[in-house]
Amino acid sequence: MNRRQFLKKGLLGGTALLATSGLGYAGMRFWPESGLNNPCLTGLPTELSQHPLMQKIWSEIDPSQVWDTHAHIIGAGESGSGVWYSPAMDSWRHPILKVQKDFYMNGGCIAEGHEDASFLARMLDLSATMPTGYKSMLFAFDWAHNTQGKPEKSRSIFHIPDSYAAAIARKHSQQFEWVASIHPYRADAIDALIRAKENGARAIKWLPSGMSIDPSSLKCDQFYQQLAQFDMPIISHTGRESAVQGGDQSYGNPLHMRRALDAGVRVVLAHCASDGHDEDLDNNKKPIKSFELFTRIMDTPAYAGLAFGEISAITLINHAWVIKPLLERTDWHPRLLNGSDYPLPGIVPLISTKQLHRAGLLEDSHLLFLTTLRDYNPLMFDFAVKRLIQLNGIGFKKEVFETRSFFDRTMTAKSPITH
Template sequence: MNRRQFLLAGGAFFCAGLTQAAWKYLPDTGLTHPCHTGFPESLREHPSWQLLWQDIRPEQVWDAHVHLVGVGDGSKQTWFNPAMDEWLHPQLKIQKSFYINATCADPARIDETSVSRMDALAQSLPAGMKLMLFAFDWHHDGQGKVSKQDSIFYISNHYAASIAHRRPDRYEWVASIHPYREDAVDALTHAHAHGAKAIKWLPSGMGIDPASAKCDAFYAKAANLGIPIISHTGKESAVPGGDQAFGNPLRMRRALDRGVKVILAHCASDGTDKDLDRGGREVRSFDLFSRLMESADYEGRLYGDISATTLINHAWVLPELIQRQDWHPRLLNGSDYPLPGIMPLTNLNTLIANGWLSDTHKSFLIALKNHHPLLYDFALKRLLVIHGQSFSPVVFETRHIFERT
């Protein structure tokens, strides 16, 4: 079930009545974020809060997957496709409304107020903890030209860097550069010189085939600079359009084979892809991610980020990710903000019914969800216990992956 299907299915559950079988799928809160301000001291005094920070050093915790949201109402450095404001494209319009609600932005001043909300959330984080803010490049065609009609949104490198540089105690930034661009190598050099800690790609949404020779010059420079590429893998539901095949984890081998540090976002935890090694049969994308993780050739260069893995269409991978303790030094936590603020996308009832989360944490997590989606995502992953195992602290202490030596 993808995110849009869930929203439609939610109404059906209510109409059918509350059976015991349906309970585990019912939303644990409302459909929209209440956008509470402040951070209640009672949450810091809760026993569940104390569990979050056992064996964790907050100054080593960098949330490795945070999206900025902007529509261009306060800056020429941000853009949303106008189709997302038209009822001719109802799915896009509904998606945008959920994104904006999740950031608690004022619809009349989205750029300004989405950032001020993030500043407030960042201020409530434990001292030393940081957010890695993502830029997001345009979709480009095969010749490296911008294709606005195929783009859903845009966040410039300058915009992401300027926000991060205002609060260096709370933020780092991640550039986004399409490798087909004529200036791709120069843009990469510039971003690195101005503090970018990684490069963000969404291959389907941006029109990037990671297995194309068009990426080779970019890979050579990225390897030389030692800057990681964080690339979406598996099915993409949040940003429609493009070629879903570009998200096949195996297509990132070209970067790995050229010495690039690669972070496979979401651990390819949704959808299927063609097994390019075995005749092109359709298999789970996560199985291809696992194959890469098992390859000794890529140790030290290949990582997976666990952002979105608690969402309803990804959570099935949690038992294996937690069980594979040998992978944990190469797994990185990220929130995929603002998605944790979209209330129906995670469901505590399901996790409790599966036996993966203690019911004693539910009220604490719901309060966090209502007040602070970033800490909610962190807390939920920290409190999962599956077959007596949890995510190791090293999964959350991601700073060393991105710091330059």
């Protein structure tokens, strides 16, 4: 088994790691082997900050327009934040969840017992080395709910309250924006949406499988109407979900988002549905690549001003095949938005720059710069990889990274925050 097969098996769905790795917690370095572990270095040494590739990745970019459209908050609630995660993640009776949690902890450089505080401290450190004006859009994350709109803790993996995401963004307004997460079946969904809007939320985040949301349900209609009225976009996961286990994966079918689009809501299809298969609901539920259904949505003329693709996670080992088709569809580029899916870029084995090099997307001269950069700043690393990848001389243009105007139009004046 080579290293990549080993990792894929262990991290993305198997348990091969468990017998061999001796996972444990000795500070941050829970990996006995070198090269799999995020060393969580801080700052940027001059050999990186002065590197010609550093100039290249930021050339022509206006950092004040660069908003990372997909960043997760991690925590455990010790600060009184209300953050919760499933106890299954701490139990070896759920080995996949347990291993995933350890990876998230290392990816986000999070210290056990101080999860909320260390997550935020690391994010602020990373933000401090990004050019002034750059911001991360931090996601709240709602509970799974049943069809009656009641929260179901037992079916939830984690929960990040809107109030906490809003409070971080308010306190650190130079570094962060925030994205609310509201289950549309909730009896108070519209009130919560109005409150989120008043408190500066830039969008709504859904993970339909993990939250038990069927986006094609008529139970979403009122919520869609209100979103359309606010011109507030939904960022919804599409395609298979590997990072958050469980739930009904069919809810991530891109075609389900037509109901929102038909209601005039701007929809950001996360990851461009780059992983997995779905049923082709237009053709007798024939299995088809989720990306083909993403393509169908993007190519529907009526959705040209409403449907957008989001390119977070496309560099992950199991998504990276999608980079070439995305680069080839230059006509879509004005409708693509960049996001990091932080802390995933900090989870070292998930992204292989060698794989991207072998695919002809990165050059030899990029590799050392990128792997060194990752040790210091996974946010910058993710940005750099996506700025550098090219196919036949065509890369992602600056517009894909300058996402602010897409989200800014939801906000004319900030109302006072009342938490």
